[in-house]
Amino acid sequence: MIIEDSAFVLRATKYSERDLIVELFIRGHGKISAIARSAKTSKRRFPGGLEPFSKMKVRLKVQANRPLATLEESDIRIGNIGIRDSFDKITVASYATELISILVQANEAADEIFVVFELFMSRLADQEDDTLPKLLLDFETALTRFSGFSPSLDACFKCEKDAQQFTKYRISRRGEGLICRACTEGEHYGIADKSTMSVFWTAYQDALIEYADLAQARRIIWASLGPVVDRDMKTRAQVEKLWSR
Ligand SMILES: [Zn+2]
Structure with a gap:
């Protein structure tokens, strides 16, 4: 063939x-x-x-x-000239490429992921280095749709209570997303900042997003994505190093 x-x-x-x-x-x-x-x-x-x-x-x-x-x-x-010209972009592209290699199966069409990856790589080539954390968050968030389940970020994943009524943002450690106070029994969760949740909720303006919020948002997404990654990703550690300086 x-x-x-x-x-x-x-x-x-x-x-x-x-x-x-x-x-x-x-x-x-x-x-x-x-x-x-x-x-x-x-x-x-x-x-x-x-x-x-x-x-x-x-x-x-x-x-x-x-x-x-x-x-x-x-x-x-x-x-790939637009990517090869920047150390940050090469680091991010290497991680995204390894993530795709892990998530996509051999000989099994994954065209929705192909479109997501294609769009991500072209944006990566075009955008400025300081927009990369948000670009990567959007990419990882899109990939959770194919990883088994996306985290619930607008409402409690159990009872669907609207997050706008929350006073504290409890996030399930198992990657399901937000959980309301009434539904916490038997659940392990952490608390996210409201500003972090806003990264998911609002049509963002890059300039208004703090890196700390993006980092926390990416950890929330990783709780969903991480379980399908069956290896220690050096490329991910390199991305974290890039932005922790
Ligand atoms: Zn609930």
């Missing part, structure tokens, strides 16, 4: 002197690993190379009973 569609390289590893093995996220097909023969030397078949963060058109051959597909050609559609 020949596949020709849009893709992102999630990972590229050296296989031999000239060949690379690439993990691709392909529209309509999910994650597919492929060998790219002579990728390091063939500018004709792989113009622009096979580095992560670029959106490309790929052509690959998939054969039953073979663990690896063969990447025959690639052509970059949207390059």
Whole structure:
């Protein structure tokens, strides 16, 4: 079977002197690993190379009973220059790319995630470095929709009492989201600041958002997203380091 569609390289590893093995996220097909023969030397078949963060058109051959597909050609559609120019953006893009690699299954279309990732990468390339924490929060929040469940951020996840009536914002430690006082029995929860909850509620203006609120908001989202991540993500630790200085 020949596949020709849009893709992102999630990972590229050296296989031999000239060949690379690439993990691709392909529209309509999910994650597919492929060998790219002579990728390091063939500018004709792989113009622009096979580095992560670029959106490309790929052509690959998939054969039953073979663990690896063969990447025959690639052509970059949207390059990664806007990302490669900034250390912060590279750090954020590396984390987002690893997160996608963990969440997307092999040979199983995940087109909604593809659209979310595509939009995130193009915004990442265009926006200023100081907007990255909010951009990343929005990306992680979008991904919770595919991780099993999204946290309830407007109402108690148990009884649906409207959060506008809350005086304290209790957040379930298991990632379900807000919980009202009457529903706390047997629940483990932490308290979030109102300003943190406002990050989720209001049509935001970047300038008004404090980093501390964004960091707390990202921890709330991570309570939902983290359980599906089956490994220790160094790239996430690097993102945290970026913004804790
Ligand atoms: Zn309740």
